Amino acid sequence: MSARHFLIFTFLFFGFTSFAQKATLSGYIKDATSGEGIIGASIYIKELKTGNVTNTYGFFSLSVQPGDFTLVFSSSGYVKQERKVTFSSKNQTLNIELAPASNELAEVRVLANALDENVKGIEMSVNKIDIKTIRKIPALLGEVDLVRAIQLLPGVSTVGEGASGFNVRGGGVDQNLVLLDDAPVYNSSHLFGFFSVFNPDAVKDVKLFKGGIPSQYGGRVSSILDVKMKEGNAKKLEVNGGIGVIFSRISIEAPLIKDKASFIVAARRSYIDVLAKPFLTGNNADAAFNFYDLTAKVNYNINSKNTVFLSGYFGRDVFGTGFGFNWGNSTISARWNHVFSNKLFLNATAFYSNYDYLLDSDLKNKRPSDAFRWTSNIENLSFKPDFTYYLTPDNTLTFGAQVLTYQFSPGKAVASSNGDRREFGQSNKSGVELSAYVGDEWKLSPRLSIQYGIRYSNYDYRSDDGVYYERIAVPASIENPTSFTLKPIQIAPTASVANYGNWEPRFAMNLKVGENSSFKASYNRLAQYVHLMSNTAASTPLDVWTSSTNNIKPQIADQVAIGLFKNLGESGNDYETSVEVYYKEMQNQIDYADRANLFLNPLFEKDLLFGKGRAYGAEFYVKKNVGKLTGWVSYTLARSERLIEGLNNDEWYVNRYDRTHTLNVVGQYALSAKWSFGANFAYITGVPYSIPSQKYIFEGIAYPQTLPGTRGNIRVPDYHRLDFSATKKNKKALFGKGSSEWVFSVYNVYNRRNPFSIYTQPNETNTMKTEAVQLSIIGSFVPAVTYNFTF
Numbered sequence: 001m002s003a004r005h006f007l008i009f010t011f012l013f014f015g016f017t018s019f020a021q022k023a024t025l026s027g028y029i030k031d032a033t034s035g036e037g038i039i040g041a042s043i044y045i046k047e048l049k050t051g052n053v054t055n056t057y058g059f060f061s062l063s064v065q066p067g068d069f070t071l072v073f074s075s076s077g078y079v080k081q082e083r084k085v086t087f088s089s090k091n092q093t094l095n096i097e098l099a100p101a102s103n104e105l106a107e108v109r110v111l112a113n114a115l116d117e118n119v120k121g122i123e124m125s126v127n128k129i130d131i132k133t134i135r136k137i138p139a140l141l142g143e144v145d146l147v148r149a150i151q152l153l154p155g156v157s158t159v160g161e162g163a164s165g166f167n168v169r170g171g172g173v174d175q176n177l178v179l180l181d182d183a184p185v186y187n188s189s190h191l192f193g194f195f196s197v198f199n200p201d202a203v204k205d206v207k208l209f210k211g212g213i214p215s216q217y218g219g220r221v222s223s224i225l226d227v228k229m230k231e232g233n234a235k236k237l238e239v240n241g242g243i244g245v246i247f248s249r250i251s252i253e254a255p256l257i258k259d260k261a262s263f264i265v266a267a268r269r270s271y272i273d274v275l276a277k278p279f280l281t282g283n284n285a286d287a288a289f290n291f292y293d294l295t296a297k298v299n300y301n302i303n304s305k306n307t308v309f310l311s312g313y314f315g316r317d318v319f320g321t322g323f324g325f326n327w328g329n330s331t332i333s334a335r336w337n338h339v340f341s342n343k344l345f346l347n348a349t350a351f352y353s354n355y356d357y358l359l360d361s362d363l364k365n366k367r368p369s370d371a372f373r374w375t376s377n378i379e380n381l382s383f384k385p386d387f388t389y390y391l392t393p394d395n396t397l398t399f400g401a402q403v404l405t406y407q408f409s410p411g412k413a414v415a416s417s418n419g420d421r422r423e424f425g426q427s428n429k430s431g432v433e434l435s436a437y438v439g440d441e442w443k444l445s446p447r448l449s450i451q452y453g454i455r456y457s458n459y460d461y462r463s464d465d466g467v468y469y470e471r472i473a474v475p476a477s478i479e480n481p482t483s484f485t486l487k488p489i490q491i492a493p494t495a496s497v498a499n500y501g502n503w504e505p506r507f508a509m510n511l512k513v514g515e516n517s518s519f520k521a522s523y524n525r526l527a528q529y530v531h532l533m534s535n536t537a538a539s540t541p542l543d544v545w546t547s548s549t550n551n552i553k554p555q556i557a558d559q560v561a562i563g564l565f566k567n568l569g570e571s572g573n574d575y576e577t578s579v580e581v582y583y584k585e586m587q588n589q590i591d592y593a594d595r596a597n598l599f600l601n602p603l604f605e606k607d608l609l610f611g612k613g614r615a616y617g618a619e620f621y622v623k624k625n626v627g628k629l630t631g632w633v634s635y636t637l638a639r640s641e642r643l644i645e646g647l648n649n650d651e652w653y654v655n656r657y658d659r660t661h662t663l664n665v666v667g668q669y670a671l672s673a674k675w676s677f678g679a680n681f682a683y684i685t686g687v688p689y690s691i692p693s694q695k696y697i698f699e700g701i702a703y704p705q706t707l708p709g710t711r712g713n714i715r716v717p718d719y720h721r722l723d724f725s726a727t728k729k730n731k732k733a734l735f736g737k738g739s740s741e742w743v744f745s746v747y748n749v750y751n752r753r754n755p756f757s758i759y760t761q762p763n764e765t766n767t768m769k770t771e772a773v774q775l776s777i778i779g780s781f782v783p784a785v786t787y788n789f790t791f
Helices: 003-017 103-108 131-136 146-150 272-279
Strands: 023-031 042-045 050-053 059-064 067-074 081-087 096-098 126-128 176-180 203-209 223-229 238-243 247-257 261-270 288-303 306-320 323-339 344-361 371-392 395-417 420-425 429-443 448-463 467-473 484-490 498-514 517-528 530-533 544-547 555-568 575-592 608-624 629-644 661-670 675-684 694-698 701-705 719-730 739-747 757-762 770-775 782-790
Touching (some): 059 371, 131 146, 146 203, 272 288, 575 629
Parallel strands (some): 023 096, 176 223
Antiparallel strands (some): 023 059, 042 050, 203 223, 261 288, 344 371, 448 498, 467 484, 498 517, 517 555, 530 544, 575 608, 629 661, 675 719, 694 701, 719 739, 739 782, 757 770
């Protein structure tokens, strides 16, 4: 399809705007206590039995024939409002503030009013977790964690404790696009995967797309995790915080100009190293082991048509005993919301994102002539305008574009020894990704809704130093088992090396098959132009992000999913249930030859092997929404496989993200206004590993050897764990104001030594023998207590 065809296609979308003149009502729905826009609030017209929902910023628009109507405004956890509205021939503006329901009312009754969106809405393979629910889930060391919470959802897993990020439907960590106020976060974990970078006190909304991904999203082939920050209380000063075993946190939000401008600043800092310092001696006396982050946002409502936002995240982990090792993310997002008319809404976003790490020896302090320093980073700049056009209450058009630049510094090292200085590593790369999209969500009838669209993305890769490498096949040998070498090619530094373009169609539908049930189906194609180079069991902060090149083709994924969604109970929505089945095919998947060297290797592309992948499975979900006991049960039956040329005798094998069975049980029980309890149980099939089936002897030492055709030939033992928490609410908080609570938790209640990996090594006492070693990251139960406050 040519660019001309794309323009014609876009014009046809806009053709839907030829409607008879209607009256339009638009405005914002906000929280009455903080002034923040409410995402996904419902606007329902009683007489017409139709309506709409607010967007990410709380904006809504309705267009109907002139007349008198009754509008119902509602959202989960808020007291609904009814308004008599006269739609005239002139456009009108109406802003609504919803009051939060009392705790008891919100948990027992009001939530049921809006919980049929999982049945009525067109979205499938999507999970949205309220931050209040996340706070009730028992967590490691008592600290609320967003990423650990989503790992309890169907289709989501991790390769083990201490592993960074999460895996979705058999995909890798790098196949998830993690967005914080639209800016990508490349490493979503603190402390080697034990905590996420998201401060819960600053998070407003969390949404995970596993499939049926709308056309405005792109760039990754497995999932989109879209995290929106709070905007700050525009009504009054509010302080939240917590004091825990491992770190403390505080957030401050307040109006700058009441009801027009506000800010929020949230900070966290761990203090393991501070507590341990009196007990450290010798070489460990100056050990550093901590993380910190700062999240901030400010907004200004200029007038009824213009609002601007500026937000940022800055976080870093520091680890070192005799050397310096630190890594971290930085993001800045600037956003402009503009209402062109009652029907046309613009959100324009510009962002900067950077992930970097540094490994630095301390030899220069002891021996000035000796030193080692290793740096790496990936950097983004982007501008992205997104438009929403409200054709009718039943038809919403979205369209937009994005320019996204990449600057890759995969790894540079400087080593000095006895005065000799040597620089080595991988060359810098750069790329530009251009994309445009158009999509339409259309309620064709009371029973059938569809969402369709298309996205086009183009990626241009350039080598910054004027050299690129051509991959050439050579005879295999012990020194070169990958059977490839690289030939350097000279090119002008600003010239394009490779250019890729991809059409990414999207489609979803919802067919109501009963009062509280629906059948849904979706298809999406996604393209990914960046890759995380890691041949370890779990990604680490030292892994390398690199560009698609002339040798590394973009990853492409096609996914189809179908599902049945049904709500049950006295109110019709007391229980949510769903069953989804999915199948995903992936092109240009990357794996690594045995003994592949990825770190600081300028010729690492010769160690890469390419092929295809597939993932398929079934996800079952039951959630209880009302009563003193709430929670959910999720079960996933899945398979994830790769077929890589040159590996496993060119036969399909299960990849390292394959988890056959995943069961999660999450429960919260409100005993009284003072005490509540939470528990969760997780069971996951062990990840596949390749264990050597032979060994060879060299100079009296046995070395394990993996034979061809034995990839993923065993699994580590299954993972299972039970966590428990108890929360005691106090009458007063710090300084006799506000509210506070004590959270008591136990992680890994029954002391399970869950295996992280299995590896082989020569026996210490008899080097002619080899032995298998099982590694556990957390081998005992972990109790904790946390004090949370707000005033």
